[in-house]
Amino acid sequence: MDTPRSNFLKTQIQADLDAGRSDCVVTRFPPEPNGFLHIGHAKSISVNFGLAAEFGGQCHLRFDDTNPEKENQIFIDAIQEDLRWLGYEWHGEVRFASSYFEQLYQWALVLIDAGNAYVCDLDAEEARAYRGTLTEPGKDSPYRGRTTAENRDLFQRMRAGEFADGACVLRAKIDMASPNINLRDPILYRVRHATHHQTGDDWPIYPTYDFAHGQEDAIEGITHSICTLEFEDHRPLYDWLIEHLPVPHRPRQIEFARLNTSYTVTSKRKLKLLVDSGTVDGWDDPRMPTVAGMRRRGYPPAAIRHFCEEVGTSRSDGMVDMAMLEHAVRGHLNETAPRAFCVLRPLKVVLTNVDETSVLRIANHPSDESLGHREVPFGPELWIDSDDFRESANKKYKRLVIGKRVRLRGAYVIEADRCDTDKAGTVTTVYCRVIENTLGEDPGDGVKPKGVIHWVASHGAATAELRLYDRLFNDANPGRAEELLSVVNTDSLATIVDAVIEESLTNAEPEQVFQFEREGYFVADRHAHSNATPVFNLTIGLRDTWGG
Ligand code: ATP
Ligand code: MG
Ligand code: MG
Structure with a gap:
């Protein structure tokens, strides 16, 4: 279904197709397997799978599994089950960012060789101080001038597991004075000695989201990488990496607003x-x-x-x-x-003029006959909801009252004669009479029931x-x-x-x-x-x- 507001993504994709920038549409849904899918993900799924279907394209499922400590096979399984339950089927195999780790590593070396990346030994606190602020430009890291040979050697040793967590990082060499903080020599790789659910202990270094995501898109031939607005400021970096690497495709990142729903958290x-x-x-x-x-x-x-x-x-x-x-x-x-009957707060009703049980045939749906009928036992003793009875009440109360009539849904009209109460004054049993010939008919004496209530016969009940x-x-x-x-x-x-x-x-x-x-x-x-x-x-x- 189309809505006016959903048009901007479609319009941009259509423009790319018309201008020949894309010749097909390939999208992806890229969850990190660190939790279950929520309603916000459902929105992203609907957008990505929806656009692919609309343009006759494909949508991939890709686990963005670059943070091994927080991720888990349980989440990988749950996400696939939930996606299928929602009614979507991804194109081809399930994909994993981790299966591209070797390619990403090789591309990091390409950046190093071109003088576009360097190994930096600043610790997290120092790096923060060097990064500057929104109003202050950053300062070059003292390690920014390392030679290509030195960087290559250090990065290969990072990969070989020679450094402890946090000892050094690989950074892109872009511009420490950029007004966009994402371009101030962003981190591409971190040292992290962690066992990964897919790659085991193969890797002591892991790529950051920024380095991994666009390249994964490029490897898979994603044409439109749709993400949420917080990545808008990362788009220049996304494009910079694509431009500086020999990637096989040029994906395009487009952002839309996250779905937030009231009374909900979606983090x-x-x-x-x-x-x-x-x-x-x-x-x-x-x-x-x-x-x-x-x-x-x-x-x-x-x-x-x-x-x-x-x-x-x-x-x-x-x-x-x-x-x-x-x-x-x-x-x-x-x-x-x-439809079915369930009595939440059971109150006993005795039908004084009924002594045999019977079975009524009741429609399962008021308007859809294809849902069929069911056999509902009826008999001398029933349960009704205690909220549906009062000894006396004003005219607004359209349920059972002593001396008044009500219809039992799908069954007869009954009239209440009297009730028993316990010492605390709580009604325990209501004694009623069935009005003759009222199955699907109004009472012959013209005294119509005040309302309709639900019920369950006690001999045909379960709890x-x-x-x-x-x-x-x-x-x-x-x-x-x-x-x-x-x-x-x-x-x-x-x-x-x-x-x-x-x-x-x-x-x-x-x-x-x-x-x-x-x-x-x-x-x-x-x-x-x-x-x-x-x-x-x-x-x-x-x-x-x-x-x-
Ligand atoms: P969280 O903060 O809950 O961890 P996330 O964005 O980090 O969310 P991912 O697993 O990375 O979670 O999300 C997979 C995809 O779903 C991403 O493309 C993300 O942009 C999208 N997404 C997540 N939350 C929402 C949301 N509330 N509305 C729309 N899209 C969302
Ligand atoms: Mg997250
Ligand atoms: Mg994420």
Whole structure:
């Protein structure tokens, strides 16, 4: 789907094609495997895969794995699973920046040989002082004048593992007086004696993002390297490296604004803090804005894709209301989720004029007949929600009241006669009568029911655990909080252990989503749900209750 705001990337790509600067479109999604994918990544995925599809091109999946200490095979696997779940398939093999380490090393030597890179022994603090500031130019490093032969020798020894972490770096020789700090002799390689998940102990040096990314793009024949705005100031460096190296292609970097959603953090570092502190139940906790969390929450992938398209793509940072994603989720589920009955706060109803059980055939969806019907047991004793009964109430209360009528959804009209209460005054049982001939018909005496309530017959019921989720943060912009954990909503999970469900729901498959009528959308938990111990997570309520 097209939106006016998504046009600027397309316009630029189209212009490149028209001018012959590109003859095809190849994009890439380049996650660092240091965490799970989140909603911001979903946006990047939608942009990169979307543009490739739109122009008949290809999109690669490339792990930008240049920081071995923070990366992990678990994340590599999870990212692929999440991408596929979202509905995308990358072109060809999964690619790894680490498989280009030898080529990158050779290109670093090319820069050295041309006098465009040097080994620098300043430590981090000294280097910072030499770098200057936004208003002050930097100063040349005392090591900037090393000869090519000396640099070659030192760099080869860095590669051979002769130096300790932090002892020296390889820097590009560009311009310490550049107004763009990224061009003040940026670091290309660091010494880091770390075991890498792909390359083991082969490399004691690792390229920086700046040195690696554009060259990886060039190796893969990426035509348009789409990234977020914080890399705009790195683009001159990206282009400088491409110009000074014998790369096989000339990719073009284009930036767009990150997606920020309210009540959410989309920084892997912060998401990791939530996981490591035990604030949530892992990366796929249903409250997490991760793809795996949204999956476990019951969000349909199509709704996430739809949302990412709807928000468009812009060049200025903004905050998107989380309600917009929820609106998309609700819209998809309203059309696709089968209906079922679940009573959250069970109250017993005895139907005094019913003495036999029967089975009713009830449609699974109000408008989509293809979702079929199910058999729902009916009998002399039912559960209804205790919020759906009052001994007396004013006219605004459209549920069950003594002396008044209500329709049981998909079944009969009943009228309440009396109730039992316990010592504390809590109603324990409501005694009602079924009004004859009211299955799909209004009562013959013309006294219509006040409303419709859901129910479960006690002989055809099972119990379920329900996990009711609320937003994870109290603050609309939790990313700004100094202490992330201080803005966590400590009431974001409420558990009901003994909700009553209709028997058919015990057959639900993990990840199946239902509309529990009048309550909300619920998904059978991916991990905890089984026929013997049903567990459902609240996906989303039936209406937007966030109030903006
Ligand atoms: P984080 O700060 O969470 O670690 P990152 O940008 O470092 O994010 P990467 O794994 O490098 O994470 O991201 C892979 C791709 O996803 C990059 O191209 C990045 O620009 C993009 N991306 C990450 N977050 C967002 C976001 N919020 N909106 C749009 N694109 C994003
Ligand atoms: Mg990154
Ligand atoms: Mg990062």
